[in-house]
Amino acid sequence: MGARWVAGVTRARAMAAARLGPGAARSLAGTPTPAEAVRALAGTPYRRGLDPQSGTEEAQRAVLDALVWQLRVLAGWQPRAGAVAVRLLASGFEIANTRELLDALDSGRPTAPYRLGALATVWPRLSRARTADGIRTVLATSVWGDPGADTRGAILTGMRLSAAARTAAQVPPAARWAAGSAALLVAREAHLTGRPLPAPAARDASRLLGTPAVRAATYTDYRARLAPAARWALADIERPEDLWRAEARWWAAVDRDGQALLTGSRFALPAVVGAVAVLGADAWRVRAALGRAAHGERAREVFDELVG
DSSP states (O other), rough: OOOHHHHHHHHHHHHHHHHHHHHHHHHHOOSSSSSHHHHGGGGGGTHHHHHHHTOOHHHHHHHHHHHHHHHHHHHHTSSSSHHHHHHHEEEEEEEEHHHHHHHHHHHHHOOOOOOOOGGOOSSHTTTTSSSSHHHHHHHHTSSSOSSSSSSHHHHHHHHHHHHHHHHHHHHHGGHHHHHHHHHHHHHHHHHTTTTOOOOHHHHHHHHHHHHHTTTHHHHHHHHHHHHHHGGGGGGTOOSHHHGGHHHHHHHHHHHHHHHHHHHHHHHSHHHHHHHHHHHHHHHHHHHHHHHHHHGGGGGGGHHHHHHH
């Protein structure tokens, strides 16, 4: 047990303790108007960068900006192994920046990326790419690997499965979540939208889910052939049209597992991983609560699946 781990885990637990939690999210979801829901965030850890007069979508983005800032602070307190784990667990934000860059290249309208700081792996280089092929070239010479094509779908799917495979290999406490996330992604790509996986993405998926599952021709066979570490994510989800429900349950499982890691671990990596999990789940829950306040019954099922 080193001093850096003690400091890093202590900081992680303090940050996790400050999250809103399910009760506050339910209250937020039940506010009479969307404007009141946004104003209610002003007294929470999500107030950083929040304009109390903003609309629901802007407030949801501010929640994620605040989460990025939290993870940057958390990573800065960790020894090297902890910082590497936090960066891997935050990979989704580099993927989101890449998605927005691809959209901007198509539309000509740039958007503000998430400010990743030390959470970035290749974002400074990616941000300078001016074509999809340029993005692919940067990825191919980085830890992300070659996505196999320069289409939007290939790039983003390849990045997501690369991140999941690296997380499972390098952050053992998060391996179950990574496998579950990959199971959801492949189910959506192959059995809902009908898009075949590029070869590099299929290789990463096979490592996580098993080759028989990746080669399955139907959703029913896919579920049956999933590796045990990933099968839980699609439990009781009998149709690909219900994958939105599985995603909400995935976040709920990550939250539960994260809390167990926080309380059951000493001054070591699992506690830090647990903190990242509960902070991420809390942000997802708050964004769902804002959506519930804005859209009423149309958003109730998503919110209820997550909060219970």
